[in-house]
Amino acid sequence: MEIAIPRKHSNRLGATRAREDVEREVAKLLCEHRMEVSGREPLNAELYSVAMHRASLLELCYGRETEIDAGELDHHYLFRTTLAGHCELQSGTEHVSLSAGSLSVSSPSRKSRIRTDTACRSLLLRVDRPALEIKLAEMLQSSLRRPLVFDLEISRAHSGAAVFHSTLRYLCGLCEQVEASARDSLLGPDFTQWLATLLLMQLPHSYSETLARGAKPPLPAHVKRAREYIDAHLGETLSIATLAQAAGVSPRTLQNGFSQFLDQSPAEYIRERRIEAVHRALKADPGRSVTDVLLEHGVHSFGHFAKAYGRRYGYPPSATARRAR
Structure with a gap:
């Protein structure tokens, strides 16, 4: 199954064409940022979203070459898989080039800049910073003594990359199968707890060595x-x-x-x-x-x-x- 948010969820940018309007709508769901686009024609951007407890799943395509200054992501982590096209991501002093199938993570307190080509389409998992940090402290049974920072780019050969992409497919499948009336309860606090644990156990970050002692991926609620x-x-x-x-x-x-x-x-x-x-x-x-x-x-x-x-x-x-x- 191709990874994509089901199209029964409407395009939140369907009636939005001006650059400043697109920037404002995206900021409501992701973060405050400044965006520059190539050309003067009206934008034909796409943004689909599914809300979860202290997290959200988004699919974004600007349909134009863009340069985005996202500043520092103070309040959340952003897990990104590139579905199509190409983008360049800079986080702090690190720089990576991403193409279809790539997985990257933007962590808080690091300035981020992104450049996308016309075909770039990304699936984004936005998780509130406290949701991950509190879960990590519970797993460690101690307070955090240094920032939780995920590797900027996750190698395709890393076992966690396959788990993450499988999880995205699973999430998109749930969005397709579950009626809107049941979605809030299914994608509630228990689900976010499971998701946070999975991300912490499967993707490399500054506490991975501490957590990698025989733990198994968690089960959904x-x-x-x-x-x-x-x-x-x-x-x-x-x-x-x-x-x-x-x-x-x-x-x-x-x-x-x-x-x-x-x-x-x-x-x-x-x-x-x-x-x-x-x-x-x-x-x-x-x-x-x-x-x-x-x-x-x-x-x-x-x-x-x-x-x-x-x-x-x-x-x-x-x-x-x-x-x-």
């Missing part, structure tokens, strides 16, 4: 809610509709979340959790009826479950009880 519901209701019939309702999302969104972040479907996760729970129960009380244990954990297709159990442990459920005696 709705996937966590579904997992918690499954773990608490293993003995019941667990349909995708029931799980989606418990997680507060559509079945499709839930299935995509499991595939994206757990690399398995909800049904596969349920089966694995039941296998583990049955194994523990049979080892803890080997005198119990295997059938009773299976039924207690929501297993009704004994043959299929026994095969999956055998692939996991190398022997059937009945053998677990014998081994534990």
Whole structure:
């Protein structure tokens, strides 16, 4: 899937043609800046946006060669992937040249200047500075003693670049699938907490070495809610509709979340959790009826479950009880 904000979100610059008007509208969603454009013709710029709790996702194309002085980004971090065209980015004393597929990050307290060509189109993730700094302090369990500064350009070979682009695809997919009435709750504080943790764990910055000690990428809140519901209701019939309702999302969104972040479907996760729970129960009380244990954990297709159990442990459920005696 090509990364793009769904076009059911309107172009906020659709009726805006003058340079000063475009500059003013972009400043409302990004930051105060000064912009110069080539030529005197009216602009045909595009700006699409999706608001989140203390963050926003934006797609921006000026359709003209521009030079932008953004000054210092005092209040937010700006994660940028170039979708098309070319731009030059200067941050402090650093300078990078960006083309389609490039990933860059502008950090606060560094003066930024940007030059774009006519075809340049960017997808921007704007995250409030406190959202990242407070989350980092929580993860470190201490106050920050130096600024949080991300690498200006993230190499395409860096593992975090692939995770970030995958996350953008996931976000754009959510914007397509989720109705506007449900978007505020889904993209609320829990979502921003997950997003901040992912950015801090996956992209290189001034605290990366401290955080890189075996931590795993975090799960979105709705996937966590579904997992918690499954773990608490293993003995019941667990349909995708029931799980989606418990997680507060559509079945499709839930299935995509499991595939994206757990690399398995909800049904596969349920089966694995039941296998583990049955194994523990049979080892803890080997005198119990295997059938009773299976039924207690929501297993009704004994043959299929026994095969999956055998692939996991190398022997059937009945053998677990014998081994534990």
